[in-house]
Amino acid sequence: MSKSFTTRFYLIGKKDKNGASFKDALTSIFQRGNPGARHYQLAQGYICRLERLDLLEAGYISGSMTRLRHTDFPSEITDAGSVELNVSGPIGNSIVFRFREKDHTLAIQYDPRIISPGRFISYIEGFLSKEMFSMTPKLDADALQRFRDSPLKKIQIKVASPTELGNVDAPMQAVATSFSQLGQAYEAPIITLEMSMGHNKGGLGQATKLMAEGFLTLIGMNDGVDVRTIKAMSEDIDGNEPINLIDQVLSVKEDVVLRSNNPDDIYDDCLSHLKMVLDHHA
Known part of the structure; x- marks a missing residue:
């Protein structure tokens, strides 16, 4: 077995x-x-x-x-x-x-x-x-470098207990504030954020990658914060399915x-x- x-x-x-x-x-x-x-x-x-x-x-x-x-x-x-x-x-x-x-x-x-x-x-x-x-x-250095080097087309982050994020680094503040405010205003235990370039050319900004890396470092560190999903889609990924960044990097x-x-x-x-x-x- x-x-x-x-x-x-x-x-x-x-x-x-x-x-x-x-x-x-x-x-x-x-x-x-x-x-x-x-x-x-x-x-x-x-x-x-x-x-x-x-x-x-x-x-x-x-x-x-x-x-x-x-x-x-x-x-x-x-x-x-x-x-x-x-x-x-x-x-x-x-x-x-x-x-x-x-x-x-x-x-x-x-x-x-x-x-x-x-x-x-x-x-x-x-x-x-x-x-x-x-x-x-x-974090796995090789996997993280591939993420940093590839143009980012889409990112999805799912967080449970979103009101418990506490102090975070600057690239994460806007998203963390949004999670906390939505959680408090609507009493939502789980919130998913998705940002995408859609059919536009180019990629999401560097701050988006830094934000995603910040949420990676929260995983397993605080039982009041449950980062459920971090998925990313880059131009060098075959197919249309985003990779699970947690599994790839952590x-x-x-x-x-x-x-x-x-x-x-x-x-x-x-x-x-x-x-x-x-x-x-x-």
Whole structure:
């Protein structure tokens, strides 16, 4: 069996140059005891824990995070129909991560339904009761350069929770203000913006590309801001379908073959894939 696996990359920095390293922070949490001693409630009904931590490989930190569920369990599916899952709970889903110390790069399984990258950092800081780390998305340099070099004919951006954008860079201000005002005025939870040259010659201005790059850097950074879609159409793209800029520039999405449903097997298979992806990411 296989599953779709999305990897995203982030640069981890220290907010205090004299503060604990990423490795020390994770080690401090892991040494609290068994997994049950590592629970932390990020929000109502949102409990996470550092499940695994592997420090044996020099220069790398690997592990997994689990989100616990106490209610709303899935059903067991039989030929006769669906029945109650025969467990008392809680149950959980996990994501894997791998950190390369030499360039402070975090590769993390991206599944915000379980734990978003931002919540992963919030877990560490909440558990240790202090702000410690900055987190910046790492964009694929080659894909980003192709986007910058190609004349831009159309851009589409879809944002949920548009009233929570906060302070943004200058190229994004006009769009961010529009999103926020529309969200407040019409109580719209999701807003889509599209700009296009239509049948006119030429391309959208450079500020449009800078604006799109700005929204890319918001993804996964703030759970109050949900950038759902960034699609772009350039003159050098074959066909009429715009590319998904998020997948092109921010993510690596591939299928992973899983040996079984055993949690240890799933962790080993997913981590093996993550190691390969990180090795190919400069």
